[in-house]
Amino acid sequence: MDEKERDSAVSxxxxxxxxxxxxxxxxxxxxxxxxxxxxxxxxxxxxxxAQGWGDGVDANPYGMPIEFESDVVRRNVGWLTADVISSIxxxxxxxxxxxxxxxxxxxxxxxxxxxxxxxxxYRLMIHGLVDQPLVFTYEDLERFPRVNRTYFLECAANxxxxxxxxxxxxxxxxxxxxxxxxxxGVTLRTLLEEAGVKPEGKWVYVEGADASSNGRSMPIxxxxxxxxxxxxxxxxxxxxxxxxxxxxxxxxxxxNMWIKWLRRVEVTEGPVESREExxxxxxxxxxxxxxxxxxxxxxxxxxxSPSPQMPIKHGKGPLVITGLAWxxxxxxxxxxxxxxxxxxxxxxxxxQPGQAMALTRFYLDIDWQGEEMLLQSRATDDTGYVQPTKNxxxxxxxxxxxxxxxxxxxxxxxxxxxxENVEVS
Amino acid sequence: MDEKERDSAVSxxxxxxxxxxxxxxxxxxxxxxxxxxxxxxxxxxxxxxAQGWGDGVDANPYGMPIEFESDVVRRNVGWLTADVISSIxxxxxxxxxxxxxxxxxxxxxxxxxxxxxxxxxYRLMIHGLVDQPLVFTYEDLERFPRVNRTYFLECAANxxxxxxxxxxxxxxxxxxxxxxxxxxGVTLRTLLEEAGVKPEGKWVYVEGADASSNGRSMPIxxxxxxxxxxxxxxxxxxxxxxxxxxxxxxxxxxxNMWIKWLRRVEVTEGPVESREExxxxxxxxxxxxxxxxxxxxxxxxxxxSPSPQMPIKHGKGPLVITGLAWxxxxxxxxxxxxxxxxxxxxxxxxxQPGQAMALTRFYLDIDWQGEEMLLQSRATDDTGYVQPTKNxxxxxxxxxxxxxxxxxxxxxxxxxxxxENVEVS
Numbered sequence: 038m039d040e041k042e043r044d045s046a047v048s049x050x051x052x053x054x055x056x057x058x059x060x061x062x063x064x065x066x067x068x069x070x071x072x073x074x075x076x077x078x079x080x081x082x083x084x085x086x087a088q089g090w091g092d093g094v095d096a097n098p099y100g101m102p103i104e105f106e107s108d109v110v111r112r113n114v115g116w117l118t119a120d121v122i123s124s125i126x127x128x129x130x131x132x133x134x135x136x137x138x139x140x141x142x143x144x145x146x147x148x149x150x151x152x153x154x155x156x157x158x159y160r161l162m163i164h165g166l167v168d169q170p171l172v173f174t175y176e177d178l179e180r181f182p183r184v185n186r187t188y189f190l191e192c193a194a195n196x197x198x199x200x201x202x203x204x205x206x207x208x209x210x211x212x213x214x215x216x217x218x219x220x221x222g223v224t225l226r227t228l229l230e231e232a233g234v235k236p237e238g239k240w241v242y243v244e245g246a247d248a249s250s251n252g253r254s255m256p257i258x259x260x261x262x263x264x265x266x267x268x269x270x271x272x273x274x275x276x277x278x279x280x281x282x283x284x285x286x287x288x289x290x291x292x293n294m295w296i297k298w299l300r301r302v303e304v305t306e307g308p309v310e311s312r313e314e315x316x317x318x319x320x321x322x323x324x325x326x327x328x329x330x331x332x333x334x335x336x337x338x339x340x341x342s343p344s345p346q347m348p349i350k351h352g353k354g355p356l357v358i359t360g361l362a363w364x365x366x367x368x369x370x371x372x373x374x375x376x377x378x379x380x381x382x383x384x385x386x387x388x389q390p391g392q393a394m395a396l397t398r399f400y401l402d403i404d405w406q407g408e409e410m411l412l413q414s415r416a417t418d419d420t421g422y423v424q425p426t427k428n429x430x431x432x433x434x435x436x437x438x439x440x441x442x443x444x445x446x447x448x449x450x451x452x453x454x455x456x457e458n459v460e461v462s
Numbered sequence: 463m464d465e466k467e468r469d470s471a472v473s474x475x476x477x478x479x480x481x482x483x484x485x486x487x488x489x490x491x492x493x494x495x496x497x498x499x500x501x502x503x504x505x506x507x508x509x510x511x512a513q514g515w516g517d518g519v520d521a522n523p524y525g526m527p528i529e530f531e532s533d534v535v536r537r538n539v540g541w542l543t544a545d546v547i548s549s550i551x552x553x554x555x556x557x558x559x560x561x562x563x564x565x566x567x568x569x570x571x572x573x574x575x576x577x578x579x580x581x582x583x584y585r586l587m588i589h590g591l592v593d594q595p596l597v598f599t600y601e602d603l604e605r606f607p608r609v610n611r612t613y614f615l616e617c618a619a620n621x622x623x624x625x626x627x628x629x630x631x632x633x634x635x636x637x638x639x640x641x642x643x644x645x646x647g648v649t650l651r652t653l654l655e656e657a658g659v660k661p662e663g664k665w666v667y668v669e670g671a672d673a674s675s676n677g678r679s680m681p682i683x684x685x686x687x688x689x690x691x692x693x694x695x696x697x698x699x700x701x702x703x704x705x706x707x708x709x710x711x712x713x714x715x716x717x718n719m720w721i722k723w724l725r726r727v728e729v730t731e732g733p734v735e736s737r738e739e740x741x742x743x744x745x746x747x748x749x750x751x752x753x754x755x756x757x758x759x760x761x762x763x764x765x766x767s768p769s770p771q772m773p774i775k776h777g778k779g780p781l782v783i784t785g786l787a788w789x790x791x792x793x794x795x796x797x798x799x800x801x802x803x804x805x806x807x808x809x810x811x812x813x814q815p816g817q818a819m820a821l822t823r824f825y826l827d828i829d830w831q832g833e834e835m836l837l838q839s840r841a842t843d844d845t846g847y848v849q850p851t852k853n854x855x856x857x858x859x860x861x862x863x864x865x866x867x868x869x870x871x872x873x874x875x876x877x878x879x880x881x882e883n884v885e886v887s
Contacts (some may be wrong), residue, residue: 079585080597086723087673091575092703093546098535100566102524103702105580110523121518133697134646135610137562141525142698150516155530160504172505180780182827185560185813221559248512271696272558273567277528278517298511355605388610398646402607 102141108132111142112209122150123249125192126278127213130339130361131346135388136217136396137187140276143216146192147297148249151278154298159282161228161266165242165303168233175282178268181223186265186288187395189363191215191334193291193318193440199427200436203447203458206345211446211458212337215363217396220286222267225260225302234261238304242311243285246300253294253318254308255287255332263288266299289365289394290332291440293318323435334365336424337443338372338399338416349405349454356405358385362397364418369397371417376403378411378447378461379426385414393419410450411461427460527566533557536567539635547575548674550617551703552638555764555786556771560813561642561821562612565701568641571617572722573674576703579723584707586653586691590667590728593658600707603691606648611690611713612820614788616640616759618716618743618865624852625861628872628883631770636871636883637762640788642821645711647692650685650727659686663729667736668710671725678719678743679733680712680757688713691724714790714819715757716865718743748860759790761849762868763797763824763841774830774879781830783810787822789843794822796842801828803836803872803886804851810839818844835875836886852885 102109111126118124128144138144145151156175164170192214198204205211229241234257241260244252255264265286268275275281280297287294293313308314308330320328340360343349349356362369369391373382385399399414416424427444449459527534536551543549553569563569570576581600589595617639623629630636654666659682666685669677680689690711693700700706705722712719718738733739733755744752765785768774774781787794794816798807810824824839841849852869874884 077585077597079583080587084583084671086577086579087671087675089673090547091572091577091672093575094536094538094549094551094570094572094703095546097551097570097576097703098537099527100536100570100701100703101526102699103578103706105706106699109698111519111525112523113519121520122515124519126519126522134608134694135644135697137644137696139564139696139698141566145519145522145525147516147519150518151521152511152516153528154511158504158509160502162505172502176776180776180782182811183559183782183784183813183825185823219560219562246509246512247516248514250512269559271562271564272560273534273564274527274531276525278519278522278525281528281530351601351605357605357608359608386607388608398610400608 109142111145114210123148125214127209128216129209130213130215130341131208131344133341134359134398136398137271138216138218140218140270140273140279143218143279144190144192144214145278146214146292147247147278148251149247152247152298153277154246154281156282161283161299162301163228163232163304164301165305166235166238167304168235171228171232173228175268178223178266178283181227183221184224184265185219185221187217187219187392188286188288189215189217189394189396190292190295191363193293193334196442196444197439199442199444199446200431200438203460206458208339208341208344209346212339214292218270219272220265220267221269222265222286225264225266225285226262228266228302229260229304234304237306240305240308242303242305242309243294243296243299244301245296246298251293251296251313252309252311253296253313254305254311255294257304259287259290289334291318291334294332318440320434320440321437323437331441334363335441335443336364336366336369336416336418336422338362338414338424339446340374340412340414340448343412343450343454343456344448345456345458348456349450353405353407356403358401358403358412360399360414362399362414362416363395364416364422365394366422367419368393369416370419372397372399373415374401375413375415376410379413379445382415391419407452409452411459412448412450413445415445428462534567536570537634548573550639552634553641554634555638555640555766556633556769558766559784559823561786561823562696563641563643565643565695565698565704568643568704569615569617569639570703571639571717572672572703573676574672577672577723578702579671579706581707586708586724587726588653588657588729589726590730591660591663592729593660596653596657598653600693603648603693603708606652608646609649609690610644610646611711612642612644612817613711613713614640614642614819614821615717615720616788618718618759621867621869622864624867624869624871625856625863628885631883633764633766633769634771637764639717643695644697645690645692646694647690647711650689650691650710651687653691653727654685654729659729662731665730665733667728667730667734668719668721668724669726670721671723676718676721676738677734677736678721678738679730679736680719682729684712684715714759716743716759719757743865745859745865746862748862756866759788760866760868761789761791761794761841761843761847763787763839763849764871765799765837765839765873768837768875768879768881769873770881770883773881774875778830778832781828783826783828783837785824785839787824787839787841788820789841789847790819791847792844793818794841795844797822797824798840799826800838800840801835804838804870807840816844832877834877836884837873837875838870840870853887
């Protein structure tokens, strides 16, 4: 089906749906609206905004969201970390649609605060097991061939509080440690080839310039595959909190490895076993043994609306269910939605074909008659992997883990349209 | 070639290129950087930003660009229109990369200022030659099946000042009446089918809620094809200056038809012949006769860097030439770049395969030895159409036009790296 056929199919399906809804006595959006036409002063009278001037172009050299959307912002959870300089700002995914995350409200996490680093003060060192150690200025990086890719970044701890059961009442907090942007940069491979990797170089250690010296090891195969040294996101410079002027993109792998304010890349024989890959970012199992090197973010999805922060306010009838799906191992090939807590499933519609290691938007259009629902989504990727339930994950990994919870999320939608984070057994 | 092969090819080509450059005595980025390593205090000393705390997450509920990027903003040209409430804010395309335009710096034009219209005050009327006139609230629109598409919007007047020769020294002003965003909304077809278009309905008239009542006619075939009634751009609500809460997207067609603050859609037998499609948005030819209904934005491209606002500052050696290409008739299939004012051409690399009616980013990596260049780009789309020269356009249309100048742009790059807007005969 090409794009035009898909749009037509959507439109025709809807028409059939509204007819069916009307026949069943549902309040079709169209029929309800038609009644409003006769008496609504917003239609029959000339409104103030049609009688005067609005803002001139000089008012907005760089525009911000309109005041009425002031609740669509990042939020942190006070008790989650010891201090705001080592905390987490969650994306308001409940209020967004499509797949691109604007930088201004995109998830951020840092370990000693977002630093201010000028382009002219920026240096990137490549050293260790290389033929020629190199130091690049920002200007040097701009002279290498560039690539553009849209990738999701998900924190390994996303949904981590859900291991012990339904904890937080809002998808912004349960699944909002994620964003999806179009990155522009130079492949790390290009820079490593400039330096020349010695045969004994099997790993790289990547480190940031902030006081936390956040650093991670990765196998040389990944470093030479698809890792980007990025300086733009969604077309413009990285924002301060996203690592201005240069960050790493490690497609499909946990966000902690996407080093911000990237300072150095050391080619090594083995992993460094840094703080961030020993005491943190490992997964302690039921028997007390910890899994490590669990870099890849497995296939996952969540319904963003309706959800606890996005109750149904419009009453019975047509309802758009929507959400996001992604996989660190490839492209999402399908998403199923359940209205009954996983007893029965129906396929959702993907807004666009899934792209490797990028967010996919899905929709399911239903006729809601006020019945309670246990809403779930379940994604499948092109490796054939199917998103598991939380209990399936617990059966394998216990409940000691913080990271890599990609279990199916459940929203209990009540008759009044409100939704609550729950678990079904 | 899949994505991975393309990246590898880029990387290998570059390595060969740097070797060739080094052999020819060029300053390779790598070699220059290696020398810097020994003496640079930015490498050898612990810097202030690595010794203290940065901003906490509470500092940025909605982030703005860092202060060092304060010149990457929209700009207007004072003399272009009578007043800032009916003016144009150009996208800083010289400083952007990739394809997505952030809403905050995306081109805006309005005719009586950007108005403030709350979602709860929003109404959309569909009337005229329909079975059942309908009025939709914002909430109604949210209940119809949604689609997501990335489209460029280009003002018909983009590059209009170039008809009379090279006028303005900056790609922001010569080609910056354009943006490219991921839109989410309902197809106009869905809403028209709700109302039921009568057989005699052959056109629609679409109109905005601001005081200018900006309104345009379009054939019913386009209205039922790919037009979107959009409420999100790049995932979040439309900004005020982009038509909050609802605007029209008319893919591939001139920006003036993308009605902001969309108020009504009237199905008619013929075109309305409004002010905006008679005295404006028509193209007066050499003989005084005007073309009208010239809706489609033809295939076009421009080099964004180097350009007058983006001189070469790094001296001889590796240079990344980059730009944007697009077509209102389909997908860009190729872009050629000339360094000598159109005498010889070489194919540029597309960052991603061209998408229909969306911006395409292209790159050409060269070894610049300080020679003067007459830089040009020339795009081809999937209809086989090739972007013409300005003189080819003038031969057909004369110089009385304001709109639809998709001619090839020339930047004269001087030995000192500065660039100037010029014409070649």
